Amino acid sequence: MFSQHVLIVEDSLVYRRLLSRMLTQWGYTVYEAENGVAALEILENQPVSLVISDWDMPEMDGLTLCREVRSRQFGHYVYLILLTAREEPGDLTVGFDAGADDFLNKPVEQSELRARLHAGARVLSLEATLATRNARLSEALRQIEQDLEVAARIQQSVLPAHQLRYRDYFADWIFLPSAWVSGDIFNVFPLDNHLGFYCVDVSGHGVGAAMMSLAVARQFLHGRAVERFLFADDSDVASPAEVVRILNGRFCSEEVEIMSYFTMIYGVIDLTTGEGKLCQAGHPTPFIVNPGGEVRTVGEGGAPVGLMPDLSWSDVSFSLAPGERLCLFSDGITECENPDNEQFGQARLQRRLQDDATLALERLLPQFAQHLIRWRSGKCREQQAMADDVSLLVIERTGVNDEH
16 A cells, blocks of 8 residues: 555654654555655655655755645655654744645654554545545546437437438528537428428437437327328328327326426428428427518417427418528527627527528528627637527528529
């Protein structure tokens, strides 16, 4: 054990040998040095964690030795006891400030020396225990970070591909999670002769919100391929409001032990006519931007999903003409605060997308993401993390001859 190895630093050969003989009889492994310079060399090469040093010595005194020990890394804590004949209270203060742990008055009494050594051994034992636990915590943290990296990749795999085209429709998005994983999730998918889309924002942050968002995404997958509740009995697409009602019933079920709720937009667009319907459930109101930069909102509010059973929602109809863009976003954008605690707001979002209405989406969205990051960070040199998850999904009806 480190606490059994003691270094005696004393310029008096007689006194050094006297202490050495005493400690050897008590079972310690003893090293000797005549000054601080020689002591540092021993500390660099031997497993010493307890030092008894004289205060006044040539070349390097005890105070300087204490300061040097505290400024270096030996892989373990070094407990320092200073020997001194000084009796002024201010001297003890100076010694503690230099890094000493304890003091012994000269001449040393055996019983007091032994008690001080035992006290030092207890401190070193506690330090070694703490170091072991810290190492375990560091390893656990490393494992958690690895698991979160995997979870983030899994969540990213559920998102749609960038720059998706479905016949005359083009979709792209930005996604800036506030942590490793996010409570935001969205998708665009073909639904017979329609284009289905949803945006979800689960309350809270982190792993719990991310798992909830994946549970919602799984429901949409089942609704398309297994249970097919995204379709009506006549094989037409189901009303978005009815789909939201079904999801609410499932996430409010007593059998589901999930204490959370989420806002969402779910909608469908007829791929031929551009006519669409959507249901807004507590999510920020989406809007449509036309090629001339004009904006119109689409939505009627509605309660979030998963709060109370037996709620109802309504559909809102809209039409997407060639060149128009349907923009769906989370409140992580509008509530994004700069260093002056000013929110980005929906007006800035709309204005930004209006001003760049003729810019291709694959250029516009990365530029907007950088603009939002700069807004968040302000004049700070380091990029500031988002306080909330950020997502923006844009669906554009391009027209037959329009190319991206």
